[in-house]
Amino acid sequence: MGTKAYFMIDMDKKCCEDSNYLDAIRELEAIPEVEIVSPVSGACDLLVKVDAPIRVILVADKIRTKKWVKNFHILNIEPAPPAEAPKPAEREFVEA
């Protein structure tokens, strides 16, 4: 499992009143592995980017147990495809 991941979190509507919503964001921001917490509208309520030095799954379990979490999806960040190697320049042979 990679060390970086996105968590798509759907919040329980009963628990996410205005103040609770902000508390949830602060709670996530307090986790040292969490890099970015983005409140979003769409398929989920929060998009969290984590960088866990050991295992992402441990952080995921920590967040999954929060009472305001309804649905939880992990998107592990894979290493980017290698950049195309530049073609070696044709060597010019200069006749001596």
Added chain:
Amino acid sequence: MKTKAYFMVKLETTGGDGHTDAVRELEAMPEVEAVEPVSGEYDLVVVAAVDAPIKIALLAKKIKVKDWVKNLQVLKLEPAAPNPFLDEVCSIPGGECINWCVQCGMCSASCPNVNKMDYSPRKIIALVRAGKRYDVLTSNSMWVCASCYLCTARCPKDVKITELMHTLERLALSHGLQNGGATAALYRAFVDSIKCNGRVHELGMMMKFFLKTNPLAALKILPVGLKLLSHGRMSIKPKKIKGTEQVKTMVKRAQALGGTK
């Protein structure tokens, strides 16, 4: 101020050259800030920043038409920080529609008085959303609004911009920050006249208005006033309608609902 969004892309085929080409193609788009290949429900997470919220939908369309896209989900970034000014505007009748705006700028393009405004209607909405209370309430934009309803008629999202302008006028009055000059004084004189007589008494209203603003300016329109009086088009004594008490009750009720004198 840029609007940020996340696009979750599920590819038709994963791995191989198709995957790499998709990443390269996305990275070439000017709005795209980062493309991250992921494993799970989706294959790519695209971070994009656009000038106006409406461009998120356009960018989503641009990505969706690619033949390598199987499924696309847009996650629009929402402000998490509390915005008391936006909440205050939304709580006043007529102000709640501010959240529907997509910043297309149709209102600003339609407004006949936009060149006299400190901020165009589109900018006013953006400033309210950004929580810039002082900038909005001290501007002259809402006071310059002629209530022609052209912006409201042309808005693709049915935002009641004219009502919103009146909401901001009321807020500016209640905060004592109005920059409307004579407009606010004219509104007050008009409401006072309606409250007393049930209809407008032109002479009394204008006298009240000039006494509150600039009494000497009344001399400029004195010839017109005298002409109107001599032709019987304007009466010296106010004419009251039947049931002025009911009108007073209506005005009081409107003020209790959030209107300001």
